[in-house]
Amino acid sequence: MRDTKAIRVIEVDSLSYKYPKGPTYSLKDVNFQVDSPRFVAIMGPTGAGKTTLAMTLNGLIPQLFEGDLEGYISVMGMDTQRFRVQTLVSKVGLVMQDPETQIFGITVKEDVAFGPGNIGLDAKKIRERIDDSLRIVRLTGYEDRFTSELSGGEKQRLAIAGILAMDPEILVLDEPTSELDPLGREEIYKAIDNLQRERNLTILAVEHSSEDVAERADEVIVVNSGAVVWRGYPRDLFCNVPLTREFGIRPPQVCEFGWKLHELGYIKSSDVPLTIAEAAELARTLLAPAAGPLKAQPPVAPTPVAPTRSSPPAAVLVKDLEHDYGNVKALRGVNLEIAKGEFVALIGQNGAGKTTLVKHFNNLLKPTRGTVYIDGIDTTGQTIGSLSRRVGYVFQNPDHQIFCSTVREEVGYGLRHSGLLEEEAAQRVQAVLEFVNLQGVADRHPFTLGKGERQRLAVASVLAMRPNILVIDEPTTGQDWIGAEHMMGLVKNLHESGHTIIMITHDMRIVAEYAERVVVMHRGRIVADGTPSEVFSQRDMLREAYLTPPQISQLATELEDLGMPSGITTVDEAVAVVSRALTVGLSGDIRDQRTCGGID
Secondary structure (H helix, E strand, C coil): CCCCCCCEEEEEEEEEEECCCCCCCCEEEEEEEEECCCEEEEECCCCCCHHHHHHHCCCHHHHCCCCEEEEEEEECCEECCCCCHHHHCCCEEEECCCHHHHCCCCEHHHHHHHHHHHCCCCHHHHHHHHHHHHHHCCCCCCCCCEHHHCCHHHHHHHHHHHHHCCCCCEEEEECCCCCCCHHHHHHHHHHHHHHHHHHCCEEEEECCCHHHHCCCCCEEEEEECCEEEEEECHHHHHCCHHHHHHCCCCCCHHHHHHHHHHHCCCCCHHHCCCCHHHHHHHHHHHHHHHHHHHHHCCCCCCCCCCCCCCCCCCCEEEEEEEEEECCEEEEEEEEEEECCCCEEEEEECCCCCHHHHHCCCCCCCCCCEEEEEECCEECCCCCHHHHCCCEEEECCCHHHHCCCCCHHHHHHHHHHCCCCCHHHHHHHHHHHHHHCCCHHHCCCCHHHCCHHHHHHHHHHHHHCCCCCEEEEECCCCCCCHHHHHHHHHHHHHHHHCCCEEEEECCCHHHHHHHCCEEEEEECCEEEEEECHHHHHCCHHHHHHCCCCCCHHHHHHHHCHHHCCCCCCCCHHHHHHHHHHHHHHHHHCCCCCCHHHCCCC
């Protein structure tokens, strides 16, 4: 164990930086210091400069990305402009947002061994580090798997393992868990907590998720437009919900819950909770006098599912589907029916088979056994091109399906190969660009756009083909709250216009707020299928599937002994129940409020 005495490990003084040929500075007069051992969360909207700041800490900027850098950065007493990156990486481990940029090995164990092998460790020590790192990120048993066959979340965990194997003293994480399932995120952060305690690690984590860092961060640095605009304790930021939103950060649900109770006059602003435990204690204090009648109220009514699932013909019908990757059984007898016009969320841990399943809908993958029908048509013998007119697929990483030199060309690419008349194709492209609000950047190169804009471009390219079924894989990954809201607003509009939506996501808040139906996969099988209320009430199943419900649902579970209804999935539902109990008091006239959408 390293010396636990707190020392200054990072010092940033008057840092400004502009990328080569960049029109403006990405960082502007940034100043801060970090002592060890600390956990510092770096937050702010997309494009604020967070990733750029992270890359200055191990010398990638300005040694690999040159540009104009002013100011001073010291890490473990070393000036990052004077020491080579090869020296700095043994002190500062950087996990990038896109894991594929850090994966070099053909197999999992080769990839984790890459770093330790390059600093001259012996074979026994390398083996120990491989085993330890894979255990921490829950990839034990994957040693001989090809890295190309891993899911997006598994690749992210592998990238973290590769850095942990270098045994750094400072760990800089750029959106380290954005593609992980909820339990996977929690396990990574628990592992990081243990590493911080055992090894005296200093952690800097660029994060969009306030709930992941609220309990464990020692402090939060908010960056916007390249400058540090706020620095302080998590409680002072997240419990002040208007301030958090002002910075483009989505507050934890329990903070939103407490703030709404404050706005209703039930608590002081200083009593807004930061954690589930604090929110449960607050609710118990408020509800104790009303506990009797609260227990008497009926359970929360499940969210109605719009279309009837058995309406013939189904948009998607899967019968006894199996798919093998070599000796790995990815799908094991899947049966699923999705009606036209449904909004279905497909959830499950990384590697559960979600992406493998939906790739059968347009023949990107063919069944090992079983059958898939799209709009009543057996996909056997159909081409990807013919199915693309019925099923649009937006990849998890939009960059995997962008290859033209302008936004306009990208949207029109499929149409140019469909036989459509040029004039009609141009009109359709313009209409789609306006629908996704990209008409102002139509002549720009796609890779000059931000991640959220590239995600909308991928959607636009698919929409131009006018499919009735839209499969969207992780639509909000790596986006800030505002970007995620914009993206989901677009998806909601598509659903309301009649499209069948099949969404893969690890964001349970998004599932609760937008999906009509939730299908849970685990180890290649469907293990649950119902409304968000029904699915998020099944605690044992969720635990076995490595999923956790939204934070507000966890709070409702904590309060079940007081009579809090099961199936609560949104903050407004929870506030409505508590407010009704406090308003009516002990009269016993407490009605279910879930369908009211708020407090009457």
